[in-house]
Amino acid sequence: MTLLARWFGSRFAPDTLPGRLRRDWLAWVSGVIILLFVGGALFAPLLTTRAGEGEGEPNPVEKLEAPSAEHPFGTDQLGRDLYARVLFGGRTALTLGLLVVAVAVGVGVPLGAVAGYFGGWVDEVIMRLTDVFLAFPPLLLAIFIASALGASLINAALAIAFTWWPWYTRLVRAQVVALRDRPFVEAARVIGVNDLVIIGRHILPNTLSPVVVQATLDLGSAILTGAALSFLGLGVQPPTADWGQMVSNGRLYFPDRWWYVTFPGLAIFLSTLAFNLLGDSVQDANG
Amino acid sequence: MTLYILRRLALAGLVLFSVSALTFLISRVVPSDPAALFAGQRPTAEQIALARERLGLDQPLVVQYARFMGDILSGDLGISYKTKHAIASDLATFLPATLELVLVSIALALLIGIPAGVLAGAQRGGWFDQATRVLSIAGVSIPAFWLALILQLVFFGAWHLLPLSSRTSNEAAIMYPIQAITGFHLVDAALTGNWTGWVDAALHIVLPAFTLATYPISLTLRMTRAAMVEVLGEKYIVAARAQGLPERDVLFRYALKNAIVPALNVLGLSFAFSLTGSFLVEVIFSWPGLGKYVTDSILNADFPVIVSVTLIVTVFYVLINLAVDLIQARLDPRVVLR
Amino acid sequence: MSYLEVQDLRIAFQTHAGRFGAVNGIDLALERGEIFGLVGESGCGKTVTSLALMGLVPPPGEVTAARLTLDGIDLLGRRDWRDVRGRRVAMIFQDPAASLNPTFTLGEQLVHVIGHHLGQKGATARARAAALLVDVGLPDFERILRAYPHQLSGGMQQRAMIALALASGANFLIADEPTTALDVTIQAQILRLLKGLRDKHGLTILLITHDLGVVAQTCDRVGVLYAGTLVETATAVELFRAPQHPYTQGLLAALPRPGSRGTDLAAIEGQVPSGMTAVAGCPFAARCPQVFGPCRSARPILLEPVAGHGVACHLYTAQEAAS
Numbered sequence: 001m002t003l004l005a006r007w008f009g010s011r012f013a014p015d016t017l018p019g020r021l022r023r024d025w026l027a028w029v030s031g032v033i034i035l036l037f038v039g040g041a042l043f044a045p046l047l048t049t050r051a052g053e054g055e056g057e058p059n060p061v062e063k064l065e066a067p068s069a070e071h072p073f074g075t076d077q078l079g080r081d082l083y084a085r086v087l088f089g090g091r092t093a094l095t096l097g098l099l100v101v102a103v104a105v106g107v108g109v110p111l112g113a114v115a116g117y118f119g120g121w122v123d124e125v126i127m128r129l130t131d132v133f134l135a136f137p138p139l140l141l142a143i144f145i146a147s148a149l150g151a152s153l154i155n156a157a158l159a160i161a162f163t164w165w166p167w168y169t170r171l172v173r174a175q176v177v178a179l180r181d182r183p184f185v186e187a188a189r190v191i192g193v194n195d196l197v198i199i200g201r202h203i204l205p206n207t208l209s210p211v212v213v214q215a216t217l218d219l220g221s222a223i224l225t226g227a228a229l230s231f232l233g234l235g236v237q238p239p240t241a242d243w244g245q246m247v248s249n250g251r252l253y254f255p256d257r258w259w260y261v262t263f264p265g266l267a268i269f270l271s272t273l274a275f276n277l278l279g280d281s282v283q284d285a286n287g
Numbered sequence: 288m289t290l291y292i293l294r295r296l297a298l299a300g301l302v303l304f305s306v307s308a309l310t311f312l313i314s315r316v317v318p319s320d321p322a323a324l325f326a327g328q329r330p331t332a333e334q335i336a337l338a339r340e341r342l343g344l345d346q347p348l349v350v351q352y353a354r355f356m357g358d359i360l361s362g363d364l365g366i367s368y369k370t371k372h373a374i375a376s377d378l379a380t381f382l383p384a385t386l387e388l389v390l391v392s393i394a395l396a397l398l399i400g401i402p403a404g405v406l407a408g409a410q411r412g413g414w415f416d417q418a419t420r421v422l423s424i425a426g427v428s429i430p431a432f433w434l435a436l437i438l439q440l441v442f443f444g445a446w447h448l449l450p451l452s453s454r455t456s457n458e459a460a461i462m463y464p465i466q467a468i469t470g471f472h473l474v475d476a477a478l479t480g481n482w483t484g485w486v487d488a489a490l491h492i493v494l495p496a497f498t499l500a501t502y503p504i505s506l507t508l509r510m511t512r513a514a515m516v517e518v519l520g521e522k523y524i525v526a527a528r529a530q531g532l533p534e535r536d537v538l539f540r541y542a543l544k545n546a547i548v549p550a551l552n553v554l555g556l557s558f559a560f561s562l563t564g565s566f567l568v569e570v571i572f573s574w575p576g577l578g579k580y581v582t583d584s585i586l587n588a589d590f591p592v593i594v595s596v597t598l599i600v601t602v603f604y605v606l607i608n609l610a611v612d613l614i615q616a617r618l619d620p621r622v623v624l625r
Numbered sequence: 626m627s628y629l630e631v632q633d634l635r636i637a638f639q640t641h642a643g644r645f646g647a648v649n650g651i652d653l654a655l656e657r658g659e660i661f662g663l664v665g666e667s668g669c670g671k672t673v674t675s676l677a678l679m680g681l682v683p684p685p686g687e688v689t690a691a692r693l694t695l696d697g698i699d700l701l702g703r704r705d706w707r708d709v710r711g712r713r714v715a716m717i718f719q720d721p722a723a724s725l726n727p728t729f730t731l732g733e734q735l736v737h738v739i740g741h742h743l744g745q746k747g748a749t750a751r752a753r754a755a756a757l758l759v760d761v762g763l764p765d766f767e768r769i770l771r772a773y774p775h776q777l778s779g780g781m782q783q784r785a786m787i788a789l790a791l792a793s794g795a796n797f798l799i800a801d802e803p804t805t806a807l808d809v810t811i812q813a814q815i816l817r818l819l820k821g822l823r824d825k826h827g828l829t830i831l832l833i834t835h836d837l838g839v840v841a842q843t844c845d846r847v848g849v850l851y852a853g854t855l856v857e858t859a860t861a862v863e864l865f866r867a868p869q870h871p872y873t874q875g876l877l878a879a880l881p882r883p884g885s886r887g888t889d890l891a892a893i894e895g896q897v898p899s900g901m902t903a904v905a906g907c908p909f910a911a912r913c914p915q916v917f918g919p920c921r922s923a924r925p926i927l928l929e930p931v932a933g934h935g936v937a938c939h940l941y942t943a944q945e946a947a948s
Binding site: 026046049060128129130131133135137138139140141143144145147148149150163220224227228231232234244247248251255261262265268269272276277280 | 302305306309310314318323324381420421424425427428429430431432433436437444558559560562563564566567571575581582585586588590593594596599600601604605606
């Protein structure tokens with residue numbers, strides 16, 4: 001967070017030109033949307049009186065009702081309040097995003113560090129492996145793996161992480177190659193510190209900030225990909241709320257019950273958009 | 288140049304081999320019971336036993352892989368449990384519809400993304416740059432399946448401008464049937480001079496193609512813009528201006544030819560996104576293509592189809608990337624040196 | 626009236642850190658057919674001066690002047706530069722490899738410029754392109770026309786760049802550090818070529834350089850720039866024989882001479898003022914070994930204590946006042 005703050009500090013310096021300020025304004029907006037999204041997911045039970053419906057309890061007397069004061073987003077085919085469902089769907093999306101990023105970082109970062117530090121054939125093997133994974137269209141590979149694993153939230157996250165780790169491997173490898181011959185690493189090596197300790201203690205901490213930033217920004221794309229998988233029926237299973245699944249179900253009542261697809265879809269769109277806008281601003285400020 | 292092409296071809300061959308091996312491994316090693324997966328939805332014990340035998344699961348992996356590759360290379364992709372057809376023949380039916388859709392969307396991406404990217408880069412920081420920046424980030428953030436529904440709601444539901452779904456209208460299909468030659472409706476209708484059919488097919492492809500193109504348009508636009516900003520800072524651009532060449536020539540001839548080489552990098556990626564995006568979009572537009580075939584297969588747990596489609600589409604993707612690299616080498620003579 | 630007349634040229638950049646004066650009021654007058662050298666350290670405003678003559682000062686730069694004419698044509702406040710760039714003024718740059726478009730063959734680039742400016746197409750244009758290449762010392766034109774820039778050596782690239790600059794028929798050539806990126810032997814060839822082109826086609830050349838050696842080899846007259854002001858102007862011979870301004874004297878003392886090998890080169894102490902803060906007195910005052918009273922408070926103006934030899938220095942202001 002301090003790192004982002006530092007970037008933001010430079011972005012919001014008082015002497016920037018109006019054009020830059022406008023861009024920064026967008027970064028602020030995206031930050032607010034992200035906070036709303038994360039807050040909504042964390043405090044979902046407190047933000048609705050219909051937490052039970054959000055978690056999946058049917059309410060057969062209020063099926064497919066249009067938006068009203070009582071149900072701001074309307075209700076679904078089981079009578080559940082869509083506002084509550086969207087809030088709880090945020091929990092699914094956030095869980096999935098965090099899982100994807102955690103697994104991808106967990107696999108990608110050590111491989112990248114090892115490849116960059118040892119070089120030679122180890123590097124060659126690992127990097128060619130990333131090439132092969134990147135040779136697949138990303139969503140297709142995720143669909144394939146999710147089908148092989150069977151539909152569930154964890155499996156969807158694993159499937160997406162499978163297509164994702166090579167990016168972290170490449171990122172970290174580049175960093176490590178740059179760090180490998182720095183004096184403090186040389187010094188550690190000369191006094192006989194174990195290679196793995198050098199990587200863990202001296203090198204990885206120095207590569208952490210770009211990884212953390214990248215991982216945060218990747219949450220948006222992870223959510224979008226997760227929504228696509230669950231739209232195809234490869235994500236979390238009912239009755240747990242999930243945005244992609246809601247759009248998929250709502251499609252059957254479209255366009256008469258337009259609200260059913262509109263609000264969950266909007267949630268996917270806005271949360272992904274916010275992360276991507278933030279990512280663009282950070283990239284802009286860096287480059 | 289020849290050396291470069293040979294090296295690039297060898298690399299593609301290696302990637303294709305690895306892709307097939309990885310696909311094979313994932314299909315046999317990842318599932319807890321591959322035979323059950325290959326046997327289709329709710330298989331009987333008999334069907335599982337049959338699948339196990341067919342897959343040769345008791346054999347060492349190397350032998351299994353050899354059989355897997357042998358079957359594929361002889362054109363046998365297995366049997367779909369849903370349609371009971373050979374998957375290869377199913378693909379032959381569904382692929383043209385998808386390819387037509389994908390090619391139209393890629394054409395849209397190039398025709399809109401490149402000029403818009405040039406203008407945005409030329410007026411860096413101007414209103415057009417700002418607007419396209421937000422629009423293109425929105426374009427890569429919007430779920431295609433949702434955008435498809437919204438577009439249907441607007442262009443069919445509210446304005447009645449475009450048809451809701453499918454490749455042709457029923458009337459046109461009966462009165463002006465398009466004779467199948469290439470499988471591409473637009474091409475076939477044009478070849479046979481069936482212009483009523485052509486217009487009908489064109490109207491039907493607008494919404495799905497545009498939905499699929501959203502991501503590639505945005506990607507192409509941003510890449511072209513970034514490349515233009517870089518190229519416009521180069522000395523040869525100052526030199527071209529100093530030579531008194533008109534700004535149009537400087538931007539669209541001198542700068543674009545340099546900028547398009549990095550911008551083309553995303554062409555392969557765009558293609559991948561359009562193809563896999565079609566999995567989501569075709570369902571909504573009832574487009575009788577590969578995507579609909581795949582989504583039906585997911586619903587019916589038709590695993591052999593998913594394996595085959597993964598392999599075939601990835602091979603396509605690798606070949607497209609190879610083609611893009613060769614085009615780049617043709618456009619920028621320096622690529623070969625790198 | 627001179628061929629090129631520049632009076633009180635000022636170029637400033639408004640940045641978010643403040644206003645940066647890159648050129649702070651310089652006067653120049655070039656006669657037809659002469660080679661005029663503009664000398665100075667990097668950042669003294671040489672290049673941006675030349676860009677101003679073509680309307681190529683990048684935003685947010687603002688150009689003002691009391692007078693700016695080329696061959697009787699007003700260049701000031703001009704929006705449409707089409708009949709100036711290429712047609713009247715041509716420019717070549719320090720780094721020929723970066724100044725030639727890497728994705729077109731030289732033939733394509735030459736034919737395009739010829740087609741645009743002279744309306745010649747096809748075989749006529751190609752014939753002119755070939756003639757130009759021969760003119761700049763590239764008799765092997767058939768190969769050069771088919772070549773991409775990266776396939777040529779640095780010297781050949783700069784020759785090709787000159788051909789491209791002259792392709793549109795300009796009579797005024799701005800050469801911005803044309804030899805800096807080249808080997809010494811190639812450098813001499815290019816300078817000889819420029820002189821030859823002047824003799825053959827009556828070109829007027831503004832040669833921008835930081836290298837007094839280049840000036841000595843090539844130029845008829847010289848202007849010395851320091852921190853965006855012209856501190857001395859004279860014929861090349863006169864400047865080397867009797868430099869007047871302490872800055873010019875310092876530059877000449879810093880030149881390596883036969884016999885000075887192994888000893889340290891004399892260098893001028895201190896730093897050029899940044900241009901961000903307006904200097905009240907002489908911009909060179911902080912580094913000048915002969916600094917005295919008025920230098921820190923009043924800006925010296927360019928005077929001609931000797932006819933044809935201008936110098937902006939209080940040492941001579943005092944002399945003039947006394948005489």
